[in-house]
Amino acid sequence: MSSTKLLMSATAVALAIGVGASMQVAGQTRTTPPLTQQPVFVPGPVEVVGGVNIVNEPIVSARQAGPWAATVTAAGPLTVMSNAPALLTPGRTYRFQWPTGSPERYRILSIEANGWVRAELVQDNAGQSPPIRWLNTAMAVSIEEG
Numbered sequence: 001m002s003s004t005k006l007l008m009s010a011t012a013v014a015l016a017i018g019v020g021a022s023m024q025v026a027g028q029t030r031t032t033p034p035l036t037q038q039p040v041f042v043p044g045p046v047e048v049v050g051g052v053n054i055v056n057e058p059i060v061s062a063r064q065a066g067p068w069a070a071t072v073t074a075a076g077p078l079t080v081m082s083n084a085p086a087l088l089t090p091g092r093t094y095r096f097q098w099p100t101g102s103p104e105r106y107r108i109l110s111i112e113a114n115g116w117v118r119a120e121l122v123q124d125n126a127g128q129s130p131p132i133r134w135l136n137t138a139m140a141v142s143i144e145e146g
Helices: 003-028
Strands: 093-097 104-111 116-121 132-136 142-145
Touching (some): 104 132
Antiparallel strands (some): 093 104, 093 142, 104 116, 116 132
16 A cells, blocks of 8 residues: 555545534533524413422412501592483473482472572472472482473
8 A cells, every 4th residue: 555545545434523522522512502683472271281389389368357448639629410301391380300219390490500409399288388399309219390
């Protein structure tokens, strides 16, 4: 064998041993390849494939301690306005049905802008003067003429 061929064979053997040794070392010190893409985080439910093991769950115990306090502050005085029904006319008689009781008949004397009316109770006994009352029309269940 010529010396050139011998040198080439020795070089090939040395190269093969070097590659084998490199592969052995590389197999022992294998690292994770770098990410080629950034992970995408999507809000909402996520499907989990495999199993999830949750450890160290905290125990939560909550209860109301003390009275509830709510404060409402208005910038100025509050006024609730409710107009009397447009069907009411002074001098006419109406039957008012209240939430707690039988209907009562009243003759309207005057109507205020805030839902109140001044009225006199219509009684069967004409000998007595009828009582005059202020009625809040918003409190009536129904009002009918008659």
